Amino acid sequence: MTSIKTKNAVIHFNKEVYVELNKYIKATKPSNIFVLVDTNTHEDCLPSFLAELKSGEIIVEVMEMPEGEDHKTIDICTGVWEALSDYNADRKSLMINLGGGVVTDLGGFVASTYMRGIDYINIPTSLLAMVDASVGGKTGVDLGTLKNQIGVISEASMVLIDTAFLDTLPPQQMVSGYAEMLKHGLIYDKNYWETLLNFEKLTLSDLDDLIYDSVVIKNKVVTEDPGEQGLRKILNFGHTLGHAIESYFLGNADKTPLLHGEAIAIGMILEAYLSNKTTGLPDSELKAITDGILKTFNKVDISLNDQKFIFNLLKHDKKNSHGIVKFVLLEAIGKPKIDCQVENDLITEAFEYYNSQN
Incomplete structure (x- = not known):
């Protein structure tokens, strides 16, 4: 499939995604890489992703958040910001959000605000995130039960859509x-x-x-x-x-x-x-x-x-x-x-x- 150019980034599909990801890492040489997952994608998606990732000498840290919309909160953001700080993330760090819309929305918001913004890549693993949440640069979290009340518009450096991840999804x-x-x-x-x-x-x-x-x-x-x-x-x-x-x-x-x-x-x-x-x-x-x-x-x-x-x-x-x-x-x-x-x-x-x- 032909890659799609957005205003500031590129969306790649299926066979090309890991080739493009590894080319990007080799070219940009991030100081370290942080992969945000939730409890489901940690188990179902992370192993196959890490098998394709070629980071060389760059340290890769995995950060896990609870799954579900009720965890799309500032409190979870605070935990991720603190983890980034504890692991000495700097402005040349790269964040990769591997998950559904909650992970890509929250992870994009965290990356866009940590040290006033670090690069991030979205790898949507749900159908909803592939067609909607990870495309367009809307990031954010809920305020109580109010949807997406806190956030910024900030595009990912890349969006990588691998439909093989859909095999991990329940029908609902x-x-x-x-x-x-x-x-x-x-x-x-x-x-x-x-x-x-x-x-x-x-x-x-x-x-x-x-x-x-x-x-x-x-x-x-x-x-x-x-x-x-x-x-x-x-x-x-x-x-x-x-x-x-x-x-x-x-x-x-x-x-x-x-x-x-x-x-x-x-x-x-x-x-x-x-x-x-x-x-x-x-x-x-x-x-x-x-x-x-x-x-x-x-x-x-x-x-x-x-x-x-x-x-x-x-x-x-x-x-x-x-x-x-x-x-x-x-x-x-x-x-x-x-x-x-x-x-x-x-x-x-x-x-x-x-x-x-x-």
């Missing part, structure tokens, strides 16, 4: 990443969306090509608007309500936490309904989106009481300005519209629509 994690791929189709390319609808029939070769296409879509959007002043906002389709739902389920002890993609899938149906009522998304496309998503994602019970808390979380969405909640909606599949305002009564209707689905 694969489905979570699939949601972001569906989003890329809905906001950018109707043909891509329709190709994805037969997810369960796709071969590994098909998936490789679709991952590549998803990265191309995201990179085009990010390259045109790196600071999220306009076009890049379209990547938030499904995320205004989806993030609020994810935060609510994560912070409520009576609820089973949702994976990111599971919450975004709900958000996309809700925001498709809002689109149908406000920006002209045709009835047929609302039905296609609803049916297409529920074909793979299980319905989740969201009561009126749940909705009250979710509404309250909307005010923390990062797209808001001057206290106004702003949505990305669709005029048609592949035709998004940014900075849309919606009445609360219509959001309640959207939840009623979602809950009414079989």
Whole structure:
């Protein structure tokens, strides 16, 4: 696969990733290398990665964090910063983030702020991180249950996508990443969306090509608007309500936490309904989106009481300005519209629509 150039870096795929990584290390000669993993990737991914890494005389230190979104916190960052300091990391050190979106988001933030910034490389191991989290330079951590409230935009030196790591994922994690791929189709390319609808029939070769296409879509959007002043906002389709739902389920002890993609899938149906009522998304496309998503994602019970808390979380969405909640909606599949305002009564209707689905 042809490597993809971003504004400041390059994304490499499969056979090329370790060749390019070792060339980079040989050329840049980092003072030392730090590999951040979580408890899962330490066991499932680190051995095969280290077998490919050619560091020569450069010392390689492995740092492990707990797995899961609830550990994407400043406290964990502090532990990693302290570990870097204890191991005498300097401004010529290199950090490699080997993991899913939590590892690449948090590791990128740590690297971007340690000594005002050291080089880092993302090696995403989950489908979600491959198509979304590790591409585009958004780094950060959660503030309590509020998603990604603390962070900076800072691109990795390289992103290395080796789809062999997908063999280590449970099915639920694969489905979570699939949601972001569906989003890329809905906001950018109707043909891509329709190709994805037969997810369960796709071969590994098909998936490789679709991952590549998803990265191309995201990179085009990010390259045109790196600071999220306009076009890049379209990547938030499904995320205004989806993030609020994810935060609510994560912070409520009576609820089973949702994976990111599971919450975004709900958000996309809700925001498709809002689109149908406000920006002209045709009835047929609302039905296609609803049916297409529920074909793979299980319905989740969201009561009126749940909705009250979710509404309250909307005010923390990062797209808001001057206290106004702003949505990305669709005029048609592949035709998004940014900075849309919606009445609360219509959001309640959207939840009623979602809950009414079989």
